Amino acid sequence: MSTFLPHFPATFIVTGDPLIYGAEVSIVLATVGILFVLTYFKKWRWLWREWLTTVDHKKISVMYLIAALLMFFRGGVDAMLMRTQLIRPNMSFLQAEHYNQIFTTHGTIMILFMAMPFIFAMFNIAVPLQIGARDVAFPYLNAVSFWLFFFAALLFNLSFVVGGSPDAGWVSYPPLAGLEFDRGPGENFYLLSLQITGIGSIATGINFMATILKMRAPGMTLMRMPLFSWSVLASSILIIFAFPALTVALALLLIDRLAGAHFFTMFQGGNPMMYINLFWIWGHPEVYIVILPAFGIFSEVVSTFSGKRIFGYSSMVASLMTISVISYVLWVHHFFTMGAGPGVNSFFAVATMCVGIPTGVKVFNWLFTMYRGRIRLTVPMLWAIAFIPIFAIGGATGVMLAAAPADYQYHNSFFLIAHFHQVLIGGTVFGMLAGMYYWWPKMFGYMLNERLGRWAFWLFNSGFYVTFFPQYLLGLMGMTRRMYTYPANMGWNTLNFISTMGAYVMGIGFIVLVMDVVYSIRFGERDVTGDPWNGRTLEWSLPSPAPHYNFARIPTVTSRDAWWTSKQERSRSDAPRKLEPLQPIHMPKSSGRPFIMSAIFFIGGFGLVFNWYALGFLALLGVLVSMLLRSLEYDTDYYVPVEEIEQTEAALGRA
Amino acid sequence: MTIAHGEFPVHGRSINHDAPLEYSLEEGALRIFGFWLFLATDLVLFACLFATYVVLHGAAAGGPTEAQLFDVPGFTAETLILLTSSFTGGLGTYAMHNGSRRGLITWMIITVLLGLSFIGLEVKEFVTYATHGAPLQRSAFLSAFFTLVGTHGCHVSLGILWMLSIIYQLARRGITPITARKVFIVGLYWHFLDIVWVFIFTVVYLNGVMS
Amino acid sequence: MSRPSTHASNTASGSLWMYIVGFVISIALTVGALWLVLARQFSTGTLLTVILLLAILQIGVQMFFFMHITDSPRPQFNLWILGLGMFFTFVVIAGSVWIMSFGAQGY
Ligand code: HEM
Ligand SMILES: [Cu+2]
Numbered sequence: 009m010s011t012f013l014p015h016f017p018a019t020f021i022v023t024g025d026p027l028i029y030g031a032e033v034s035i036v037l038a039t040v041g042i043l044f045v046l047t048y049f050k051k052w053r054w055l056w057r058e059w060l061t062t063v064d065h066k067k068i069s070v071m072y073l074i075a076a077l078l079m080f081f082r083g084g085v086d087a088m089l090m091r092t093q094l095i096r097p098n099m100s101f102l103q104a105e106h107y108n109q110i111f112t113t114h115g116t117i118m119i120l121f122m123a124m125p126f127i128f129a130m131f132n133i134a135v136p137l138q139i140g141a142r143d144v145a146f147p148y149l150n151a152v153s154f155w156l157f158f159f160a161a162l163l164f165n166l167s168f169v170v171g172g173s174p175d176a177g178w179v180s181y182p183p184l185a186g187l188e189f190d191r192g193p194g195e196n197f198y199l200l201s202l203q204i205t206g207i208g209s210i211a212t213g214i215n216f217m218a219t220i221l222k223m224r225a226p227g228m229t230l231m232r233m234p235l236f237s238w239s240v241l242a243s244s245i246l247i248i249f250a251f252p253a254l255t256v257a258l259a260l261l262l263i264d265r266l267a268g269a270h271f272f273t274m275f276q277g278g279n280p281m282m283y284i285n286l287f288w289i290w291g292h293p294e295v296y297i298v299i300l301p302a303f304g305i306f307s308e309v310v311s312t313f314s315g316k317r318i319f320g321y322s323s324m325v326a327s328l329m330t331i332s333v334i335s336y337v338l339w340v341h342h343f344f345t346m347g348a349g350p351g352v353n354s355f356f357a358v359a360t361m362c363v364g365i366p367t368g369v370k371v372f373n374w375l376f377t378m379y380r381g382r383i384r385l386t387v388p389m390l391w392a393i394a395f396i397p398i399f400a401i402g403g404a405t406g407v408m409l410a411a412a413p414a415d416y417q418y419h420n421s422f423f424l425i426a427h428f429h430q431v432l433i434g435g436t437v438f439g440m441l442a443g444m445y446y447w448w449p450k451m452f453g454y455m456l457n458e459r460l461g462r463w464a465f466w467l468f469n470s471g472f473y474v475t476f477f478p479q480y481l482l483g484l485m486g487m488t489r490r491m492y493t494y495p496a497n498m499g500w501n502t503l504n505f506i507s508t509m510g511a512y513v514m515g516i517g518f519i520v521l522v523m524d525v526v527y528s529i530r531f532g533e534r535d536v537t538g539d540p541w542n543g544r545t546l547e548w549s550l551p552s553p554a555p556h557y558n559f560a561r562i563p564t565v566t567s568r569d570a571w572w573t574s575k576q577e578r579s580r581s582d583a584p585r586k587l588e589p590l591q592p593i594h595m596p597k598s599s600g601r602p603f604i605m606s607a608i609f610f611i612g613g614f615g616l617v618f619n620w621y622a623l624g625f626l627a628l629l630g631v632l633v634s635m636l637l638r639s640l641e642y643d644t645d646y647y648v649p650v651e652e653i654e655q656t657e658a659a660l661g662r663a
Numbered sequence: 664m665t666i667a668h669g670e671f672p673v674h675g676r677s678i679n680h681d682a683p684l685e686y687s688l689e690e691g692a693l694r695i696f697g698f699w700l701f702l703a704t705d706l707v708l709f710a711c712l713f714a715t716y717v718v719l720h721g722a723a724a725g726g727p728t729e730a731q732l733f734d735v736p737g738f739t740a741e742t743l744i745l746l747t748s749s750f751t752g753g754l755g756t757y758a759m760h761n762g763s764r765r766g767l768i769t770w771m772i773i774t775v776l777l778g779l780s781f782i783g784l785e786v787k788e789f790v791t792y793a794t795h796g797a798p799l800q801r802s803a804f805l806s807a808f809f810t811l812v813g814t815h816g817c818h819v820s821l822g823i824l825w826m827l828s829i830i831y832q833l834a835r836r837g838i839t840p841i842t843a844r845k846v847f848i849v850g851l852y853w854h855f856l857d858i859v860w861v862f863i864f865t866v867v868y869l870n871g872v873m874s
Numbered sequence: 875m876s877r878p879s880t881h882a883s884n885t886a887s888g889s890l891w892m893y894i895v896g897f898v899i900s901i902a903l904t905v906g907a908l909w910l911v912l913a914r915q916f917s918t919g920t921l922l923t924v925i926l927l928l929a930i931l932q933i934g935v936q937m938f939f940f941m942h943i944t945d946s947p948r949p950q951f952n953l954w955i956l957g958l959g960m961f962f963t964f965v966v967i968a969g970s971v972w973i974m975s976f977g978a979q980g981y
Contacts, residue, residue: 252708269806277722277803703959
């Protein structure tokens with residue numbers, strides 16, 4: 009063959025496993041189905057105009073949410089497969105190699121392609137509305153972030169059927185992930201897709217920091233800002249300072265693999281441990297990036313459904329900010345066993361334990377907020393309440409792991425697995441689900457069904473305990489993580505069986521959740537007031553869903569819980585409110601370029617996966633040209649005329 | 664209003680005549696702020712590359728070492744050129760604040776030329792190393808060296824392209840609040856790269872010839 | 875709050891002298907560092923500290939004379955973020971060096 013043609017590896021399309029054949033067939037069918045539906049109902053234009061080119065934070069939020077739920081499903085299927093393999097000793101449901109791929113994709117998807125878009129969905133729907141802004145600071149950049157994430161997720165998932173999945177774990181440590189031991193393209197898929205989504209995440213961090221610091225409504229001082237927005241600020245600080253470390257770790261490993269450098273190889277002076285160091289400089293803050301917004305959601309939910317102001321607002325703010333700084337200096341606790349000296353390990357052990365203090369403060373504040381409140385046990389509130397015991401236990405086991413000498417026992421055992429699922433599921437996932445139920449009416453204009461929601465909650469929550477408690481014990485009994493099967497005489501059989509049963513219950517819980525969504529699309533109760541929960545913050549002052557410009561008049565804020573205050577004032581006096589005259593509203597125009605540019609990223613990433621440098625280079629050129637075109641574009645925004653605002657507001661029943 | 668200036672802008676084209684031109688639109692101020700945030704992330708990106716270099720720079724693996732490789736006149740010239748370009752870039756901003764489009768464009772072109780000669784010297788340096796037994800693949804030290812210095816070089820190259828595009832826009836549109844904001848931002852970028860280079864000069868080159 | 879006008883050439887970003895002074899200092903710092911190293915004035919450790927200090931001064935020069943950090947609208951969140959960024963930069967570099975120095979350290 010001529011050298012001009014790209015080189016196709018023998019395994020370009022993955023073959024040989026019935027599961028994968030099944031997946032390939034279903035992917036093709038689903039694609040054909042989607043194309044058919046779009047064409048049949050003549051929805052292409054609509055798709056392009058309303059979604060693919062939108063820069064509206066509310067629509068971007070919806071797209072993040074859908075993507076997160078889909079990825080939750082894919083990661084969840086991986087989890088079910090793993091637990092099925094471990095249900096009994098010596099199972100041969102999955103081969104070792106396949107098992108490796110599945111735990112790798114499970115971890116990567118859950119953190120990067122489920123948790124991240126889920127928190128971004130919440131950022132996008134709530135922050136601008138809560139702080140009284142018309143959009144985020146940089147709406148175009150916001151669209152770029154989303155599409156980068158989207159195409160990165162596509163690239164990552166493509167590895168399943170094209171080229172083969174990565175299999176070196178979600179942390180992808182060299183030398184295992186280096187070229188000597190892992191020639192396949194799977195690892196490249198991992199590196200490139202994470203790189204692409206990482207760029208998007210950094211942009212989101214910048215965007216929300218600028219939004220929160222610079223775009224608050226008049227009178228909304230920082231200390232009047234809702235706690236969710238504070239938590240987004242804290243999380244964004246961590247994003248912008250931690251993600252570059254991931255960028256560098258991945259880039260260097262990629263240079264090792266593509267260009268034959270020796271950063272992390274075993275030869276020519278390379279040092280694989282430097283990768284581990286860089287990875288966790290990002291990796292530890294990352295777990296706080298995804299937990300802090302959940303804390304914010306719990307604060308909103310607990311205060312709303314207790315009918316009280318949040319207890320200890322200032323200490324909540326202080327603890328968020330402290331956590332965001334401290335959590336940057338803890339990273340070594342993920343590799344105590346690497347062999348750094350006692351000085352290093354002690355410092356990071358103590359620092360790790362310190363982070364428990366601000367976290368504890370928050371837990372007590374939530375409890376005190378509920379104390380003597382008029383509690384309404386809605387679905388969001390259920391998730392919030394259930395979070396507290398789970399997180400307390402997760403925190404406690406975290407402190408156990410943080411004791412460096414003891415960690416030599418726990419490290420990489422199922423004890424660790426149980427710990428981080430406890431905090432990630434009990435914290436982040438519960439938090440995001442609470443947020444989803446809470447803001448769903450704001451996003452879509454109707455409520456999710458409470459009955460099905462309760463079922464989903466109880467299944468998921470009880471399944472959770474059944475799944476992960478046995479894993480603590482298994483860890484203490486010596487079962488290590490990432491083993492694809494185990495001998496029958498270790499005494500692990502019963503606990504593993506129980507754990508798998510719990511996982512199935514969680515799986516059913518997820519299905520019920522999806523049923524709730526599907527059911528509510530048809531039968532969900534419409535939210536006509538815009539304030540279905542009797543909320544306290546500004547997003548509830550708007551109709552559901554909010555018009556594209558959010559606020560016809562930017563509110564002036566005089567206190568914390570601004571919407572609550574203004575409701576109280578209104579109920580006290582009957583005097584008609586004096587409204588300022590409407591002004592034309594300045595809004596950004598839609599643009600197809602974020603989508604196209606991200607697609608070019610995808611193409612370039614795909615090329616580099618297979619070492620097709622020409623394609624990579626072309627894509628780089630394409631990206632530069634897109635950026636240039638953007639820079640030359642001056643006609644990027646427009647004004648919504650007053651008549652149009654009046655009509656929209658009247659149609660929404662607002663004066 | 665009694666609120667401090669700039670704290671509560673609203674999306675819109677409100678104009679603040681007291682501020683410098685680049686800050687005069689709310690949106691301009693917002694974008695400049697956003698760019699500061701970007702610089703902060705870029706700072707940490709370089710921090711990680713520096714950390715890698717510092718950890719790996721001793722690992723020459725029997726190949727050429729820093730002291731054998733680095734050439735004092737070469738890197739001194741690169742440094743002086745870049746520092747001068749930072750100055751000429753600054754003069755461009757100065758001309759802009761005085762409303763002189765000719766001055767601004769001239770200084771920007773000079774800055775671009777200086778940037779190009781910096782890149783030229785760097786490419787020459789890289790090629791010399793790579794063809795004299797010191798390519799990136801030779802040792803961990805060289806991998807780290809090329810990547811750190813090369814990342815800076817890529818930033819500078821991007822900066823050059825960016826400035827060219829802005830020069831074109833200035834020629835077409837003159838100095839407006841929007842082009843002024845663009846000039847100011849690319850200036851920030853350029854000065855930032857200068858700072859990074861000073862650390863490359865110190866940590867990589869000076870430290871290298873010292874050892 | 876009113877802020878001084880910067881259209882004329884009489885403020886931080888305005889004065890030509892500011893740029894020239896900044897340039898001279900920045901060249902002096904660089905040449906000074908180079909001279910110290912070539913002349914081997916101190917022991918290696920001291921020398922490293924001194925040239926690093928000169929580089930840090932250089933940050934100040936660029937920021938103040940060229941990047942006009944004092945110009946940005948109040949409240950100057952950009953300075954907060956920058957300070958935080960520098961702190962994290964320090965943490966990353968010093969931390970990595972410390973962590974990766976094992977082997978050199980007896981235990
Ligand atoms: C009081 C709070 C916490 C403490 C003291 C703590 C401590 C630790 C320690 C010491 C480890 C490493 C153990 C080992 O590898 O042997 C660890 C692992 C982990 N933690 Fe935590 N943690 C806390 C909270 C959290 C939170 C809030 C999250 C996420 C939302 C989280 C997610 C994780 C993850 C994902 C891992 C393992 C990653 C892996 O090795 O694949 N932790 N934790
Ligand atoms: Cu951690």
